[in-house]
Amino acid sequence: EPEVTQTPSHQVTQMGQEVILRCVPISNHLYFYWYRQILGQKVEFLVSFYNNEISEKSEIFDDQFSVERPDGSNFTLKIRSTKLEDSAMYFCARRDRGTDTQYFGPGTRLTVL
Amino acid sequence: QQQVKQSPQSLIVQKGGISIINCAYENTAFDYFPWYQQFPGKGPALLIAIRPDVSEKKEGRFTISFNKSAKQFSLHIMDSQPGDSATYFCAASIYNFNKFYFGSGTKLNVKP
Numbered sequence: 001e002p003e004v005t006q007t008p009s010h011q012v013t014q015m016g017q018e019v020i021l022r023c024v025p026i027s028n029h030l031y032f033y034w035y036r037q038i039l040g041q042k043v044e045f046l047v048s049f050y051n052n053e054i055s056e057k058s059e060i061f062d063d064q065f066s067v068e069r070p071d072g073s074n075f076t077l078k079i080r081s082t083k084l085e086d087s088a089m090y091f092c093a094r095r096d097r098g099t100d101t102q103y104f105g106p107g108t109r110l111t112v113l
Numbered sequence: 114q115q116q117v118k119q120s121p122q123s124l125i126v127q128k129g130g131i132s133i134i135n136c137a138y139e140n141t142a143f144d145y146f147p148w149y150q151q152f153p154g155k156g157p158a159l160l161i162a163i164r165p166d167v168s169e170k171k172e173g174r175f176t177i178s179f180n181k182s183a184k185q186f187s188l189h190i191m192d193s194q195p196g197d198s199a200t201y202f203c204a205a206s207i208y209n210f211n212k213f214y215f216g217s218g219t220k221l222n223v224k225p
Contacts, residue, residue: 033212033213035213041217041218042202042216042217042218043213043215045212045214048211048212056212058212091156095211100208100211101147101162102147102159102211102213103159104158105156106155107154107156109154
């Protein structure tokens with residue numbers, strides 16, 4: 001049973017378009033993360049989200065990116081104006097309070113044409 | 114700046130053999146070191162993790178060896194099986210900061 005589910009599994013978009021990637025936790029967790037993995041490369045941290053606020057973000061997470069939890073359940077990553085180099089797998093992860101372990105979702109493959 | 118360095122990039126092992134993947138880190142504040150297994154098209158799945166207060170942790174065929182003074186840790190897969198063929202990532206984090214710094218990954222191929 002997946003710890004989190006992500007939708008869509010694959011998103012194809014044109015350069016300059018906005019995309020929204022969704023993460024749905026199975027249960028009510030407070031700690032969420034977004035990572036990305038460019039094909040064949042390592043997994044890179046984008047942003048962490050705690051108690052409905054950004055707790056930390058990387059240099060990659062510029063003004064084109066935003067995260068929110070609009071309905072208290074889904075956790076979304078929005079890319080406002082996609083670039084070719086945004087093509088990657090995007091993973092959502094969650095962590096339980098009091099532990100270090102992060103459980104990753106199956107990912108969304110974003111292809112920017 | 115590479116916080117976590119992983120080697121080798123790829124590894125071929127015969128069925129039944131021992132697979133060894135190594136990682137080295139820079140930041141002495143790291144206090145949690147997980148290993149993740151990733152199959153093509155899937156998300157990373159936690160395999161085993163260790164804290165720096167122990168030098169070794171074993172779970173089934175998987176063992177982490179940790180050398181705090183050398184700032185190195187390694188994953189040993191005993192009796193490697195073709196089903197172990199995947200990409201393995203080491204990672205490190207600092208409690209309460211929590212973002213993971215991942216290594217570059219090792220693609221393991223276990224030959225039948």
